[in-house]
Amino acid sequence: MGRLTMDDRAAPAAQKYPDPDQDEEEVGPRGERPQQTAAAGEASGSAGTDLAPGHDDASVAPSSSSSSTTQPQPDTTTPTYADAKEGHESDQHGGPTRHHHHPSSSTTQPAAPAIAPGASTGSPADVPTAAPPHFVAPSSYLRPLSRDPFARSPSASGPTPSTPGQQKKVQMVTPIDREQIEGLRAIRAFLKVRTSYDVLPLSYRLIVFDTGLLVKKSLNTLVHQGIVSAPLWDSQSSTFAGLLTTSDYLNVVQYYWQNPDALAQVDQFKLNSLREIERAIGVAPIETVSINPNQPLYDACRRMLQSRARRIPLIDVDDETQREMVVSVVTQYRILKFVSVNVKETQSLKKPLWEIGVGTFQNLATATMDTPVMDVIHMLVKRDISSVPILDRDGTVLNVFEAVDVIALIKGGDYENLNLSVGKALEKRSEDFPGIYTCTLNDRLDTIFDTIRKSRVHRLVIIDERSQLKGLMALSDILDYTLNSPLDGEEGGE
Numbered sequence: 001m002g003r004l005t006m007d008d009r010a011a012p013a014a015q016k017y018p019d020p021d022q023d024e025e026e027v028g029p030r031g032e033r034p035q036q037t038a039a040a041g042e043a044s045g046s047a048g049t050d051l052a053p054g055h056d057d058a059s060v061a062p063s064s065s066s067s068s069t070t071q072p073q074p075d076t077t078t079p080t081y082a083d084a085k086e087g088h089e090s091d092q093h094g095g096p097t098r099h100h101h102h103p104s105s106s107t108t109q110p111a112a113p114a115i116a117p118g119a120s121t122g123s124p125a126d127v128p129t130a131a132p133p134h135f136v137a138p139s140s141y142l143r144p145l146s147r148d149p150f151a152r153s154p155s156a157s158g159p160t161p162s163t164p165g166q167q168k169k170v171q172m173v174t175p176i177d178r179e180q181i182e183g184l185r186a187i188r189a190f191l192k193v194r195t196s197y198d199v200l201p202l203s204y205r206l207i208v209f210d211t212g213l214l215v216k217k218s219l220n221t222l223v224h225q226g227i228v229s230a231p232l233w234d235s236q237s238s239t240f241a242g243l244l245t246t247s248d249y250l251n252v253v254q255y256y257w258q259n260p261d262a263l264a265q266v267d268q269f270k271l272n273s274l275r276e277i278e279r280a281i282g283v284a285p286i287e288t289v290s291i292n293p294n295q296p297l298y299d300a301c302r303r304m305l306q307s308r309a310r311r312i313p314l315i316d317v318d319d320e321t322q323r324e325m326v327v328s329v330v331t332q333y334r335i336l337k338f339v340s341v342n343v344k345e346t347q348s349l350k351k352p353l354w355e356i357g358v359g360t361f362q363n364l365a366t367a368t369m370d371t372p373v374m375d376v377i378h379m380l381v382k383r384d385i386s387s388v389p390i391l392d393r394d395g396t397v398l399n400v401f402e403a404v405d406v407i408a409l410i411k412g413g414d415y416e417n418l419n420l421s422v423g424k425a426l427e428k429r430s431e432d433f434p435g436i437y438t439c440t441l442n443d444r445l446d447t448i449f450d451t452i453r454k455s456r457v458h459r460l461v462i463i464d465e466r467s468q469l470k471g472l473m474a475l476s477d478i479l480d481y482t483l484n485s486p487l488d489g490e491e492g493g494e
Contacts, residue, residue, distance in 0.1 A: 195293060208231050211234050457475075
């Protein structure tokens with residue numbers, strides 16, 4: 001019979017580990033490997049999970065959010081976020097404050113705002129005034145175009161492509177170019193000397209699902225614990241069996257939609273039958289990529305990028321039993337936040353996005369508030385993506401439908417919610433949903449890293465001065481650029 005096991009490591013019995021944006025112990029460097037308890041060697045007591053409200057994958061249940069929100073409506077609000085102190089930083093910064101983006105603002109104004117759970121199509125008269133500054137740098141601080149007299153000769157000139165980041169190099173290397181290169185080198189060097197153990201908080205909750213557990217019960221547990229993924233454990237072989245994510249529940253939804261008469265059967269599916277569902281609808285199998293926590297963070301990042309996984313379980317071997325044990329789960333967000341807190345050279349990454357081309361700018365999947373939820377789910381599964389921007393008739397960004405939004409719709413087995421429109425489905429979001437983050441092509445990675453340090457950010461919607469969609473930037477895009485972009489004529493991924 002399926003079982004659900006939980007283990008609190010080095011944590012008080014009546015205390016949950018707080019949200020990583022509120023607790024500095026989560027991201028600071030660790031001086032030594034954490035001592036493993038006896039429970040860590042047990043198959044039933046080792047796992048990692050994901051935080052749901054911010055969609056982080058941080059092995060713990062989330063704490064309550066301090067941000068003010070509204071239910072998703074086609075109206076814009078201007079939430080202000082509370083301070084998030086980082087105990088491992090040398091200075092203190094206030095939490096990011098986001099403001100409404102005025103349609104008539106020029107590119108010299110602070111870059112685009114984060115859109116709250118609903119987004120506005122109202123008139124300028126409805127826009128709040130005297131908004132606080134945004135978390136990104138204004139374009140007046142962007143890269144100067146002065147030439148470096150000691151730089152090498154410029155490359156041959158040519159036409160400038162319209163796609164960001166594809167412009168040919170037509171000017172000499174400037175001090176900003178050199179700062180960018182040194183910043184990337186510093187980050188890569190840091191990732192090579194730190195292990196995955198260093199990223200883990202000093203105490204955290206571990207949750208693991210036995211593969212014999214019913215899919216329906218696992219979903220209810222995720223909702224109850226406020227998480228969005230969990231490692232799987234095969235108790236028959238005492239081995240790690242993969243990572244359960246929102247993608248697996250999307251596959252179940254797809255299967256039900258293709259076989260509406262099999263609803264009763266769906267409710268009886270166990271986690272070990274997910275592979276049958278995957279084969280039936282022709283999708284990729286459950287994630288099984290993992291890494292030893294003693295390996296460098298650099299290797300963990302590379303493995304995630306190669307497998308396109310957004311998180312990676314840390315699998316160790318017990319010294320006495322020689323059996324596998326799941327130590328935790330490390331996510332792209334946790335790694336980038338760890339870098340932003342501990343690598344000061346992130347402030348050297350001052351090239352604008354239009355120049356470095358970080359993000360996806362073509363063939364974007366989009367929807368409207370009237371689009372059926374199932375159509376969006378088909379997009380998520382077919383394209384293997386985690387979010388779809390929601391636009392109005394004019395192409396203005398109103399919101400983003402995320403894969404985790406499906407969890408709230410089908411909890412308790414209520415599959416009728418899949419017949420809703422996107423607009424109605426977004427109304428079922430939690431009241432503490434923080435909204436979405438936006439930026440423009442004039443923004444830079446130094447300010448984006450600063451935002452990751454202060455807030456739980458998993459993607460940024462790239463818009464222009466009229467809030468029109470220009471692209472999407474996921475954390476995987478930032479990680480890929482950080483590790484793989486060429487340095488001063490060298491090949492990336494050194």
